[in-house]
Amino acid sequence: MITALLVDDDKHLRTGLKALLERYTNDIFIVGEAESVKTGIAAIEKLRPQVIFLDIHLADGTGFDILENLSKVNGKLKAHVVFITAHEQYALKAFKFSALDFILKPVDPEELQDTIVKIKEAAGKKKSFENIDLLLENIRKKVDNFKRIALSTSDGIHLFEVADIIRCEAKANYTEFFIKNHKPVLISKTLKEYEEMLTEHGFERIHQSHLINLSYLKSYIKSDGGYVIMADNSNIPIAQSKKEKLQELIKSL
Numbered sequence: 629m630i631t632a633l634l635v636d637d638d639k640h641l642r643t644g645l646k647a648l649l650e651r652y653t654n655d656i657f658i659v660g661e662a663e664s665v666k667t668g669i670a671a672i673e674k675l676r677p678q679v680i681f682l683d684i685h686l687a688d689g690t691g692f693d694i695l696e697n698l699s700k701v702n703g704k705l706k707a708h709v710v711f712i713t714a715h716e717q718y719a720l721k722a723f724k725f726s727a728l729d730f731i732l733k734p735v736d737p738e739e740l741q742d743t744i745v746k747i748k749e750a751a752g753k754k755k756s757f758e759n760i761d762l763l764l765e766n767i768r769k770k771v772d773n774f775k776r777i778a779l780s781t782s783d784g785i786h787l788f789e790v791a792d793i794i795r796c797e798a799k800a801n802y803t804e805f806f807i808k809n810h811k812p813v814l815i816s817k818t819l820k821e822y823e824e825m826l827t828e829h830g831f832e833r834i835h836q837s838h839l840i841n842l843s844y845l846k847s848y849i850k851s852d853g854g855y856v857i858m859a860d861n862s863n864i865p866i867a868q869s870k871k872e873k874l875q876e877l878i879k880s881l
Contacts, residue, residue, distance in 0.1 A: 630751055633675055634661045635668040635691065636683035636712055645681060645712075645735055652737070653744050665689040669697055672707070679747055681731075683712045684719060692767050695760060704757045708750050710743055718772065724825055726763040727778035727785055759785050773828070779805060779815050786813065790829050794844045794860050796822055798837040806860055808844075834874055835867045848878055 632649070634642045642661050649656050659675045662668040665688045672680065672694070682691040691711060698705050711730040713719055723730045729743050759778035766774055777793075779786050792808040798819035805813040815822075823833050826841075833839050834856065844859035854866040856874075866874060 630656045630679055630747065631659045631675070631677045632656050632679040632681060633659060633668075633671055633677040634681045635663075635671070635686070635694070636681070637663045637685075637687045638683070639663070641683075641712070641733070641735070645740075648735065648737060648740055649744075652741050653748075655748060656744065663687070665693045665697075668694045672698060672705075673702075677707055678751065679708045679710065681710050681712055684714075684716070692764065695764055699761070699764065705760055706755075706757055708747055708755075709760060710747070721772075721825070722763055722766050722774070724821075725766065725774045725777050726759045727780040728759055728763055753782075753784055755784060757785075758787055762787060777825075779813055781813055781815060788813075790826070791841075791843070793826070793831075793841055795841060795858055795862065795864065796826075796831075796839040806862070808859075832870075832874065832877060834870045835865050838864045840864060842877060842881060845878070845881075848874070 634645060636642050646658055649658065656679065659677055660671045662671040664686050668686070682694065684691045695705055709728060711723060711728065712733060713730055714733050720730065729746055731739055731743055762776055762778055775790060776787055777790050779788060788807055794806045794808060796819060797804045797806070799814065801816070801818055803815045803817055803819045803822055805815065807813060819837070819839055823831070823839050826839065830842050831839050832842055840856065840858060845856055846859055847857040849855050849857065854871055856864050856866060858864060
């Protein structure tokens with residue numbers, strides 16, 4: 629049984645979320661509820677839940693304030709955090725770069741079921757919770773150009789410098805990361821998700837299966853259908869529809 633705490637200042641949302649959890653799983657047991665930063669901190673310290681469903685905006689502060697307080701007092705927070713949020717672009721981007729789960733308001737049952745699967749998968753893994761530290765670091769700095777990214781693999785969560793990612797390759801519904809001075813890392817997310825995150829960091833989707841960091845592009849070869857040679861000496865094909873844009877990007881480098 630996985631113990632969970634609901635922290636949200638909307639009583640109706642807490643009631644609805646609790647009902648949905650009871651409908652879709654028997655493995656998550658709600659041990660308590662809280663409606664503010666103050667009561668949330670007290671409930672977490674008393675109940676030590678394995679999962680915290682945490683609203684961002686609370687009457688007396690934010691969910692981030694709860695995490696900051698607990699990290700200062702107790703060190704790393706050892707709980708799986710699922711944020712409950714509206715469509716706030718900065719927060720959503722921060723969650724994605726930190727490999728943290730979130731549920732959008734109003735809560736969609738299918739989205740919640742996907743989150744339940746992730747919670748159960750995470751329960752069997754050894755976790756370092758460094759991604760929570762990464763999130764708080766980004767929220768503190770209030771930067772929009774995140775320098776590090778958390779990647780959740782089958783054996784845990786690993787943090788990397790975005791600038792060290794050479795390229796990403798689609799493997800069905802998985803994405804394989806090729807990183808400077810590191811072995812390849814396989815992630816159970818699609819390449820499209822990472823394309824949306826990394827494009828503003830100098831990455832370009834040059835093929836259906838390939839997203840490259842232009843900083844590591846060594847050569848553009850026009851023969852044999854067109855391909856590029858990357859810093860790791862890999863040869864990456866270029867889709868016909870991407871050739872013109874890539875040539876323009878190379879000229880601007």
